Amino acid sequence: MxxxxxxxxxAFRQVGLPLSPSGLATTAEEAAxxxxxxxxPVVIKAQVLAGGRGKAGGIKFADTPDDAKSVAEELLxxxxxxxxxxxxxxxxxxxxxxxxxxxxxxxxxQRRPVAICSAMGGVDIEQVAEAHPEKITRFWVDPIxxxxxxxxxxxxxxxxxxxxxxxxxxxxxxxxxQVFIRNDAELTEINPLIVTTKGEYIAADARLNVDDNSxxxxxxxxxxxxxxxxxxxxxxxxxxxxxxxYVELEGNIGIIGNGAGLVMATMDAxxxxxxxxANFLDVGGxxxxxxxxQALGIVLSHPDVEAVFINILGGITRCDEIAQGxxxxxxxLPRKVPIVIRMIGTREKxxxxxxxxxxxxxxxxxxxxxxxxxxxxxxxxxx
Amino acid sequence: MTILIDKKTRILVQGITGREGYFHTQAxxxxxxxxxxxxxxxxxxxxxxxxxxxxxxxxxxxxxxELNASIIFVPARFxxxxxxxxxxxxxxxxxxxxxxxxxxxxxxxIELARRQGSYxxxxxxxxxxxxxxxxxxxxxxxxxTPGRIGLxxxxxxxxxxxxxxxxxxxxxxxxxxxxGGDPIVGMSFxxxxxxxxxxxxTDATVLIGEIGGSAEEEAAIYIKENISKPVIAYIxxxxxxxxxxxxxxxxxVSGKTGTADGKIKTLRKAGAIVIDRPIDVDEALQxxx
Numbered sequence: 001m002x003x004x005x006x007x008x009x010x011a012f013r014q015v016g017l018p019l020s021p022s023g024l025a026t027t028a029e030e031a032a033x034x035x036x037x038x039x040x041p042v043v044i045k046a047q048v049l050a051g052g053r054g055k056a057g058g059i060k061f062a063d064t065p066d067d068a069k070s071v072a073e074e075l076l077x078x079x080x081x082x083x084x085x086x087x088x089x090x091x092x093x094x095x096x097x098x099x100x101x102x103x104x105x106x107x108x109x110q111r112r113p114v115a116i117c118s119a120m121g122g123v124d125i126e127q128v129a130e131a132h133p134e135k136i137t138r139f140w141v142d143p144i145x146x147x148x149x150x151x152x153x154x155x156x157x158x159x160x161x162x163x164x165x166x167x168x169x170x171x172x173x174x175x176x177x178q179v180f181i182r183n184d185a186e187l188t189e190i191n192p193l194i195v196t197t198k199g200e201y202i203a204a205d206a207r208l209n210v211d212d213n214s215x216x217x218x219x220x221x222x223x224x225x226x227x228x229x230x231x232x233x234x235x236x237x238x239x240x241x242x243x244x245x246y247v248e249l250e251g252n253i254g255i256i257g258n259g260a261g262l263v264m265a266t267m268d269a270x271x272x273x274x275x276x277x278a279n280f281l282d283v284g285g286x287x288x289x290x291x292x293x294q295a296l297g298i299v300l301s302h303p304d305v306e307a308v309f310i311n312i313l314g315g316i317t318r319c320d321e322i323a324q325g326x327x328x329x330x331x332x333l334p335r336k337v338p339i340v341i342r343m344i345g346t347r348e349k350x351x352x353x354x355x356x357x358x359x360x361x362x363x364x365x366x367x368x369x370x371x372x373x374x375x376x377x378x379x380x381x382x383x
Numbered sequence: 384m385t386i387l388i389d390k391k392t393r394i395l396v397q398g399i400t401g402r403e404g405y406f407h408t409q410a411x412x413x414x415x416x417x418x419x420x421x422x423x424x425x426x427x428x429x430x431x432x433x434x435x436x437x438x439x440x441x442x443x444x445x446x447x448x449e450l451n452a453s454i455i456f457v458p459a460r461f462x463x464x465x466x467x468x469x470x471x472x473x474x475x476x477x478x479x480x481x482x483x484x485x486x487x488x489x490x491x492x493i494e495l496a497r498r499q500g501s502y503x504x505x506x507x508x509x510x511x512x513x514x515x516x517x518x519x520x521x522x523x524x525x526x527x528t529p530g531r532i533g534l535x536x537x538x539x540x541x542x543x544x545x546x547x548x549x550x551x552x553x554x555x556x557x558x559x560x561x562x563g564g565d566p567i568v569g570m571s572f573x574x575x576x577x578x579x580x581x582x583x584x585t586d587a588t589v590l591i592g593e594i595g596g597s598a599e600e601e602a603a604i605y606i607k608e609n610i611s612k613p614v615i616a617y618i619x620x621x622x623x624x625x626x627x628x629x630x631x632x633x634x635x636v637s638g639k640t641g642t643a644d645g646k647i648k649t650l651r652k653a654g655a656i657v658i659d660r661p662i663d664v665d666e667a668l669q670x671x672x
Contacts, residue, residue: 037469086612106486107635108566108596111493143490184487189593213632214485218461245630260564260630263662264619268643271622272462280623280628285539313540313547315509315523345543346523365664366544 001210001225004047006089008188010207015178015205017190022091031072034090035066041093044071049358050081054123058085061093073085096122099124099192104126104141104180106187112351113141115116115152115173115181116157121192147177153286168201169193235298242294251276252307253373254299254375256292258283258317266311269366275374278305286316300334306380307338309373311366321350327358338376342369385513385558386533386578386585387502389477392517395443395453396421397465399431403480404456407521408432409452419447422465440472445446452476454510454519463488466503470496475635478519479505479563483570486632487568496569503569507631509539509561520561530555532668533573533579536591537562537598537633541619544660545591550592552665557585564631566595572602580610586672587613589664590655591648595634599646603653613671614655615664618643 003011006024013019015195024047029365035042041124045060053059058080062068068090071123078085101121107114117137120128125355128321137159141147151168160320161169189207196202232240239246245260249303250266255275257263260282279302283295299308322343341362355362363369394411398404399421401531409432411418420435420443427438437443445452453474457465461524462481469477470492484506498502502513510520522539532554536542542561549556560575562568572590576605578608579585588610592599606614620629620636621643628635636642647657656667 007564091404106490107569109571109598109601111490111567113490143487143494182486184485186410186486211486213459213483214487217485245628247627249624257540259538259540260634261536261541261591261619262544264538264593264623264634265541265617266545267622268619269660279629280629282453296643315540315543316521344547345526367660 001212001215001221002049003208003210003221004048004049004087005045005206006087006206009203011179011183012121012203012206012210015175015180017172017175018201020091020094020202020204022089024094025072025088025090026086028069028073028076030089031193032065032069033091035062035068038090038092042068043091043093044068044075045089045091046078046080046085047087047089048080048085050083053080056080068236089208094194094204095197096194096358098195098196099310100169100195101191102169102176102193103187103189103191104176104185107140110140115139115141115155115177117169117173119156119160125191146181146215147174149174156218165182172201183208184211184217185209186211195352235301239298243278244291244295245282245284246298247280249277249279249304251278252288252304253274253280253377254278254302254304254305255311256281256283256295256308256310258287262311262313266309266366266370269370270284270309270374272375273371275370275377278302280310283317284367287321287325289321289328293323293329296326296329296333300337305337307340307373307376309369310339310341311369312345314347317345319343319345319351320346320347320354323354326327326360327354330358338373340369340373342366342383384582384614385516386575386582386583387402387558387560388511388513388517388519390516392417392476393447393449394418394453394519395440395450395469396456396561397440397453397469398456399434399436401424401456402595405431407456408434410521410524411518413508414524415564416517416519419450431614440468440474442471450474451479452519454478454480456480459483462506465491467495469497470503472499474499474501476511476519477501477503478508478510479503480508480510480521482507485563486567489565493567493569502574503563504560505563505568507565508563508568511558511560513558514556521606522561523560525573526550527559528555531584531586531631532556533575533582533585533588534559534591535562535563535575535588537593538591538619538631539564541591541661545607545617549666550661552668554665554668557582560655564633566633572598573605575588576602576614580612584613587668588616589626590614591617592618593631593634594618594623594629594643594646595631595641598638599650601658603649603655606650606655607653612659615667616655616657617661618646618650618657619666621646628644
C-alpha cells in the first residue's frame, strides 16, 4: 500500500530524517493558520495516493497566509488522477541549492534490496536515469546483513559526494534504510533531498510503499486500510474483503476465473477472438458457492458488462461449489446477460449435474467458451 | 530421470496438523509420495494419520536422516521461520505453498538458501510434481502424466490448463514446477531450465510466464546462450493494463518493464517458440518432436 506523504514523513521523523516545519490541513482556514504560524513563504501540497502530483498541479506556492488560504481552497477542490484531495500539507518553503535523490526498493531479479543515489534529484529523475545512467549509483544490499555504514559511505562517494557531503548523504541513506526495514517497505524514496542555501539537508518529499502482506505487523496502517481509505475502487474493496481480487478494465465482457494466471489467460483468449474484457476477477483457491455468487454480483455491478465468461479449472476449487454459486446467484442478479461457463476438474460431474438441473449450459473447452462469449457480445452490439 | 524430486524423495510436511497440511499430506500419500514425518511446534510426540509429528525440523532430521525435501503449509506470519528452519537443517528442496508472506522475510530466507545450497520453490507455489514418481505439492494429480516434457510456470491453475493440454495430446511430463506468483521467489526459470537441460529424459521444456518482473527476459538470455533443447513459451497477461496488479503480487506492469509483448519478443529472439493460446502447445510440440 502506498502511504500519503504526511504519513511517510511521520515514518521519516521517527528515524530522525530532517524535515521542513509543516502542518496538515483539511480546510483552507486551517491552511492559512498553519502558514501564519510557520511565517514566510510556504509550499502547499495535495495529499493524494497518486504519482505525478506536481505535474498535475497538486503542488502550489503561497507567500502570505491569505495566499495560502486561496491556494488551499483551490487544491481541496481538485481531483488528481481520479483521487479527490481531502488534505493538504503546508510546509515552510526552502531556498534550494541542490536536489539529491535517495531511494531503496526491491530488485526482483536479484531478490535483494537496492539502494539508489543520485546527485541529480528532482522531478526529472526518471529522465536522468534514462539519459545519464552513469549519474545514478546503485548498490544491492545483502538482506541478511543489512546496509552497513561503510557501504552507505561508498554509495555516497560513488554518486559524487565528497568530504562532509559524503558523510551527510551516507547518514541520510542509513536512516532511510531504517525506514525501509521498520516499515516493511517495498519502496521508500526521498526525492528531492534538498541541500538549502544554508547547507542544511531536508527531506522535501517522502514516499513510502508498505508491503500489504506485512500489515499484521503494522496495526495503524492496517486500520487505515480497513477504514476504506485506499487507492482501490469501491468494487475492488468489496472483492478484497470477500477474499477475491477484482480489477476494473475498459471492455464489456465480464471475466471470472480461479487463479491469477488462468484469469489472465482467459482475458487474453477473449481478446484473441476479438472481444474486450471488462474486468479481472480471481475468485481465489477453494472458492465456496457463496463467494462465487458474490463474484457474479460484483462483475455485473459494472454497467458496461454485456456478457460474462466464467472459467473454472478445479484443483482445490470444487466444481460443485462453483455450480451451486452460479445457480444461487441467478435470482439476485441485477440484470440478465448471457453467461458462458467453462468448468472442468475436481467434482466436475457433481457440478455438471447441478447446472443441468437448473438448465444452465456449460462447456469444457476454454477456447470454445471464449469464442462463444465474444459472439454473444457482437450480436448484442449489431442488434 | 526427472528433476528435483523422484521416487527417492523423502518428504517432511511442516504444518502437518493444520487443515491444509493434513488434507494435502493425505493427497500426496495417495499419489504415492513418500511422506515420512511432519512438524508442528508444540505438538511433538503426537501422530497425524500414522505419521510422527515433531516440534522441530532438526528433531525430525535426527530420527529420519533420509529427509531431503520439505513442504510448508504454515500460516504466512510463521512461514518464513519454517522455511529458514528447513534450510538451516540442511533440507535440499524446500517448497513453500504459503501465500502472503512478507517480502522482507522472503528475501532473507531465499538468501540463506542460496548460501546453504538449498532450492526454495515458491513461495505461493502449487509445488512440484514428477508424474508417476512423486508429488510435492497441491496440484490436482489427474491432469499430469509421466513423459518427457519439462514444465515451468509462475501460475497454478494455468499450469494445470497447459498440463491438461499436454496430457490430452499424449505428451507426458518429466517434472512440472510451479515457481510461485510472488514478486520474489527462490527458484527461477533459469534455475529450472538449467536442470531440464541436464536431464537426459527431458526432450523439451514448456515455459509458462506472465506479466511483471523480468524473469522471462532473463530466461530468454539464458536460453540463447545455454539451452540446446526446444523451449515453448506462453505468456499470460497480454490484455493487462499498466500499473494494475493482476492477482499475483508479482503480476504487474510497471512503467515499460514487465509487459507481455516485451517478454514475447525477447523469447522469440532467443529462439523459443511462443504460442498464443495454451491449447496451441500440442501443435507446437508436434512440429518439433
